[in-house]
Amino acid sequence: MNCRDFKDIADSYLSNELLVETNHDILQHLESCSSCRIELAGRRDLRERLRSAIKNAPKSQMNPGFALRMESYLREQAFGKQRVWNFTVSKAVFAGMASVLLIALVIGFVTTRSSPPLTAGIDPTPSNTFVPENLWYERASFIAAKHDAVDDHKHCALSHDLTEKPISLKDADKRFDNSANGLDLAVFDPLREAFGDDAKFIKAHFCIVNGRRFSHVIVEYKKNVVSVLLTLRNDGDVASGIDAVSCRSSDDLRVACFESGKYSVFVISDLAEDDNLIVAKTISASVKKHITDDAKKI
Amino acid sequence: MFGFGKRAEKENWDDFESEALPHMKDLVRVARWLIRGSDEADDLVQETLSEALKSFHRYERGTNCRAWMMQIMYHVNGKRLRKLGRMRLVEDTEEMIAETVAFEPSIPQHVSDEDVLAALEKIPDSFREIVILADVEEFAYREIADMLQIPAGTVMSRLHRGRKLLRVELAAYAQNYGLKNLRAKGS
Numbered sequence: 001m002n003c004r005d006f007k008d009i010a011d012s013y014l015s016n017e018l019l020v021e022t023n024h025d026i027l028q029h030l031e032s033c034s035s036c037r038i039e040l041a042g043r044r045d046l047r048e049r050l051r052s053a054i055k056n057a058p059k060s061q062m063n064p065g066f067a068l069r070m071e072s073y074l075r076e077q078a079f080g081k082q083r084v085w086n087f088t089v090s091k092a093v094f095a096g097m098a099s100v101l102l103i104a105l106v107i108g109f110v111t112t113r114s115s116p117p118l119t120a121g122i123d124p125t126p127s128n129t130f131v132p133e134n135l136w137y138e139r140a141s142f143i144a145a146k147h148d149a150v151d152d153h154k155h156c157a158l159s160h161d162l163t164e165k166p167i168s169l170k171d172a173d174k175r176f177d178n179s180a181n182g183l184d185l186a187v188f189d190p191l192r193e194a195f196g197d198d199a200k201f202i203k204a205h206f207c208i209v210n211g212r213r214f215s216h217v218i219v220e221y222k223k224n225v226v227s228v229l230l231t232l233r234n235d236g237d238v239a240s241g242i243d244a245v246s247c248r249s250s251d252d253l254r255v256a257c258f259e260s261g262k263y264s265v266f267v268i269s270d271l272a273e274d275d276n277l278i279v280a281k282t283i284s285a286s287v288k289k290h291i292t293d294d295a296k297k298i
Numbered sequence: 299m300f301g302f303g304k305r306a307e308k309e310n311w312d313d314f315e316s317e318a319l320p321h322m323k324d325l326v327r328v329a330r331w332l333i334r335g336s337d338e339a340d341d342l343v344q345e346t347l348s349e350a351l352k353s354f355h356r357y358e359r360g361t362n363c364r365a366w367m368m369q370i371m372y373h374v375n376g377k378r379l380r381k382l383g384r385m386r387l388v389e390d391t392e393e394m395i396a397e398t399v400a401f402e403p404s405i406p407q408h409v410s411d412e413d414v415l416a417a418l419e420k421i422p423d424s425f426r427e428i429v430i431l432a433d434v435e436e437f438a439y440r441e442i443a444d445m446l447q448i449p450a451g452t453v454m455s456r457l458h459r460g461r462k463l464l465r466v467e468l469a470a471y472a473q474n475y476g477l478k479n480l481r482a483k484g485s
Contacts, residue, residue, distance in 0.1 A: 042405030053411035
């Protein structure tokens with residue numbers, strides 16, 4: 001084998017595609033030819049370099065918001081479409097179901113007339129399918145904070161009738177022990193990166209509602225007002241560390257929440273529940289990092 | 299019956315979620331190099347995943363799900379290009395350029411990621427995509443042939459020529475860089 005023959009099949013050798021005999025010839029040639037050894041090493045390095053360059057190139061990176069949007073879109077497609085098929089394809093099934101429904105309605109009508117509903121006064125379970133096993137967001141102190149956060153969204157983001165005038169996040173950092181300053185960037189940067197023009201920054205400030213202090217960032221997503229509210233957790237409560245989940249509100253608003261360090265964070269809007277959760281998941285890493293970095297400064 | 303349908307759709311989704319969705323980032327990466335323009339590439343990935351979900355009952359468990367999805371993506375992209383009237387055949391001149399690269403300079407040392415990517419951008423699309431699918435994404439010739447709907451022999455010859463063109467571009471880049479350095483030192 002000469003150097004020209006070697007160069008012709010060096011790539012196939014690297015890909016382990018040659019016959020045993022040909023591999024043997026190559027090894028024999030390499031033993032006596034330093035320039036071909038250098039050539040082979042160069043080609044191997046180039047292949048590895050190409051692989052890592054493409055995989056690490058900014059152009060190749062998937063936007064985290066895109067992944068979340070896709071998953072939500074596909075989930076909807078997976079479940080929504082199949083239901084349509086069930087109803088439209090099988091008329092017999094539909095007729096059967098209609099009969100069952102009619103019977104159930106009659107029974108329901110009779111029983112509700114004779115006794116009070118068994119479910120009266122009980123909150124329905126959250127519709128979110130990602131509910132963690134230990135419902136950390138059902139502890140009383142958390143629910144109280146959530147109600148205040150909802151009030152804050154209503155009275156500060158949707159209307160402007162707070163009794164105490166809000167102050168800037170920067171001033172709040174000087175006056176109180178909190179992670180207010182810079183929260184606006186921690187919230188809005190990932191949203192802008194993930195959703196582009198679908199996300200708009202409205203304002204950020206520090207406000208007090210029902211005696212509770214909130215760092216409050218207000219953004220617009222899909223033309224809906226979204227509040228991100230950060231507040232101190234009760235001293236005795238341990239942070240859950242679980243990623244954002246939907247924790248339903250007592251009215252039409254959707255609430256997603258997560259915790260980090262000594263804070264609870266609420267994302268509140270009248271978006272669809274999935275969209276509201278996507279906003280929370282998109283910002284959670286950045287907000288958690290902001291809180292951690294801020295704690296190190298102290 | 300309805301309960302069975304619900305259970306079936308849940309099982310189908312669970313399988314899709316565990317087998318297909320983890321390859322989303324690979325689809326995005328290949329789409330971004332296949333198409334110039336990230337928005338268009340992301341649209342292609344969305345359409346691909348949607349098609350894959352609809353056809354997931356046809357996927358044979360235990361086979362290469364990543365290659366199966368990549369094949370769907372190429373199919374969807376072909377349809378998209380035909381619709382836009384942008385379907386292109388490999389031009390004879392490209393094949394001729396690749397054929398006539400007789401002299402092969404040595405691979406320069408100390409090249410950066412940026413040098414390699416710049417060189418890759420310069421080689422014709424038909425060779426570049428096969429170099430990416432084989433050397434970066436590590437698909438087998440047969441899998442690439444199925445994706446591109448061309449014979450496996452064509453995949454092998456284009457890959458051989460594509461690698462050669464990449465080395466030539468890199469060497470030219472390194473030579474220019476060396477000359478610039480020499481001039482800088484001389485001045």
